[in-house]
Amino acid sequence: MNPLLGTLNDHPLTLPEFNLSPSRPVSLQRELGKEPSAKEEAGPNTISTSILRFPYLSYLHTLLEQGRIREAHALFEFAKNLIPQDAKIRDALAPPRMKASTKKGADRSAEYRWLDLNSARFRGKWVALLGESLAASSDSLKELLDQLGSMQFTGKPLVHHID
Amino acid sequence: MLTLNGERFTAGQSRFRDQAPGALEPTAKIFVQVEFVNIEMTILAQIDTGAAYSMLEAEVAEALDILDGEGHVVTVDTRIATIRGRLERVPITLVADEGESLDIEALFFVSRDWTGKTFLGYTGLLEHIRIALDPPVNLFYFGQPR
Numbered sequence: 001m002n003p004l005l006g007t008l009n010d011h012p013l014t015l016p017e018f019n020l021s022p023s024r025p026v027s028l029q030r031e032l033g034k035e036p037s038a039k040e041e042a043g044p045n046t047i048s049t050s051i052l053r054f055p056y057l058s059y060l061h062t063l064l065e066q067g068r069i070r071e072a073h074a075l076f077e078f079a080k081n082l083i084p085q086d087a088k089i090r091d092a093l094a095p096p097r098m099k100a101s102t103k104k105g106a107d108r109s110a111e112y113r114w115l116d117l118n119s120a121r122f123r124g125k126w127v128a129l130l131g132e133s134l135a136a137s138s139d140s141l142k143e144l145l146d147q148l149g150s151m152q153f154t155g156k157p158l159v160h161h162i163d
Numbered sequence: 164m165l166t167l168n169g170e171r172f173t174a175g176q177s178r179f180r181d182q183a184p185g186a187l188e189p190t191a192k193i194f195v196q197v198e199f200v201n202i203e204m205t206i207l208a209q210i211d212t213g214a215a216y217s218m219l220e221a222e223v224a225e226a227l228d229i230l231d232g233e234g235h236v237v238t239v240d241t242r243i244a245t246i247r248g249r250l251e252r253v254p255i256t257l258v259a260d261e262g263e264s265l266d267i268e269a270l271f272f273v274s275r276d277w278t279g280k281t282f283l284g285y286t287g288l289l290e291h292i293r294i295a296l297d298p299p300v301n302l303f304y305f306g307q308p309r
Contacts (some may be wrong), residue, residue, distance in 0.1 A: 064250075065237050067215030067288045088235040092250040096291055098267040098307050105177050105196050105258035106205070112184045119185025126202065126222075141222040145202065159204040160194075160279070161220065163186045 056082055060089050111158040119162045127156040164262055165295055165304045173293050173306035175259030180207065180302060183280075193296070195303050199255040200225055205258065206230050206281060210294075210303070213279070214284030215239070216272040219253065223281055224273045227253065232273060239272055241279065248274025250287070257292075264294065265305055 007053040026124070066093035076093045083090060111129040118134075126144040128135040135157050138144040148157065165173045180194040184207070193210040206223065216239060224230045234249035251273045259267045270287020284288060295304040 061235075061237070064235070065239070067286070069215065069290065088233065088250075091252060092235045092270060092287070096252070096268040096270065096287060098265060098292070100174060101256055101264040101266045102196070102255055103264040104260060105260045105264070106181075106204075107178075107260070108196065112180060117183035117198070122185075141226050145204070145226055148203065153203070156198065156203050156205045159206050160184065161222070163183070163188060 052082065054079070057084075057087060057089065060093070064089070064092065106155055108158055111160075115160060115162070122162045124162065126159065126161050128159050130155065130157045165306075171306075171309065173258065173295060174263040175265055175306055176218040176262055176302055176304050177258060177260045179210075179296075179301050179303040181298070182238045183207070183209075195301065196258040197221075197281070197283070198253060198258055200254045200256075208281040208283050209270040210289075211284050212289060214282050215287050216250070217269055217284040217288045218277055218279060219271040219273050219276050220281045221273075221275055221278070223250075224271075229253065229273055230275060230294075234273070237272070239274075241277070243279060244276070246274050246276040247279065248272050263306065265307060267292065267307075276296075 011117060020103075055066065056075065060072055061073055063069075069140065072093060076089075080090075080127040114129055114132045114134065115127075122137060125137045125139060126141050127137045128144055128148055135151060135153070136147040138143055138147060141159070141161070164175070165285045177195055177279040181191045182189065183192065183194060194207040196205050197208045198205050209225060217228075218241075219227075221230065228232055229251050231253045232249055236247065236249055238245060244275055249272070252268045253271045253273075254266065254268050257267065259265070267288065269283070291308075293304075293306050293308055296302070297304070
């Protein structure tokens with residue numbers, strides 16, 4: 001079943017024509033299968049008109065706040081032609097760009113050993129470690145990064161906020 | 164590389180830490196290494212498949228200069244409080260010890276009011292990649308879907 005059907009029927013602003021009922025001959029499934037377009041012409045009382053009027057943006061916002069991600073994605077895919085191009089919600093729902101990288105991680109066993117042995121003396125601090133050496137520590141990450149900016153390293157330090 | 168039914172499933176692997184190093188809170192969790200663009204550091208972030216969103220520790224967000232960004236505003240219920248913040252795209256690298264690392268523009272919830280750590284959550288990150296765990300040997304496998 002299209003998850004979008006439940007999504008629309010669940011909305012408090014859902015119009016009667018969105019409710020699927022056995023007595024209703026129109027196939028909403030078929031209607032929802034067609035992405036709406038702002039240019040679409042439709043009669044005043046058709047399902048297509050209702051689809052155009054549905055408050056997609058506000059309902060997408062509600063879905064995101066409720067963590068109903070699958071439904072948000074489904075609704076966004078369905079109605080993306082009706083969402084303003086500059087709506088920030090587009091960024092939130094667009095698939096992320098990703099690519100493989102040749103960066104290599106470092107074995108951090110030495111840093112972990114340092115943290116296990118020395119954390120009690122640095123509670124609440126940010127520390128930067130390279131191997132078993134403390135490169136810098138500070139009450140704030142900003143200050144720590146300022147300190148690190150004047151140093152040179154072979155490899156990236158592990159930066160950790162000690163609880 | 165991890166294969167499934169003879170085909171590549173993930174391309175990178177890293178060793179994860181199953182307890183926050185040096186932390187007073189002793190329960191087991193999964194911490195992996197993450198790097199950010201423009202900041203020469205590696206941090207540990209907690210994998211949390213139960214979290215709706217990835218969360219960025221406020222000071223890290225400040226260092227990345229995205230604490231007062233322009234992302235979509237949402238309110239999120241956390242174990243600490245209900246807080247308001249923004250959803251921001253943050254380029255990160257999941258760092259591999261073997262195989263391929265993964266650069267991804269992950270979606271993070273960013274807020275001055277988030278006093279917790281950095282979490283890698285479901286929406287905008289884990290939902291888009293493949294992951295697998297081998298807990299007896301603390302290995303985290305990851306990669307992009309083919």
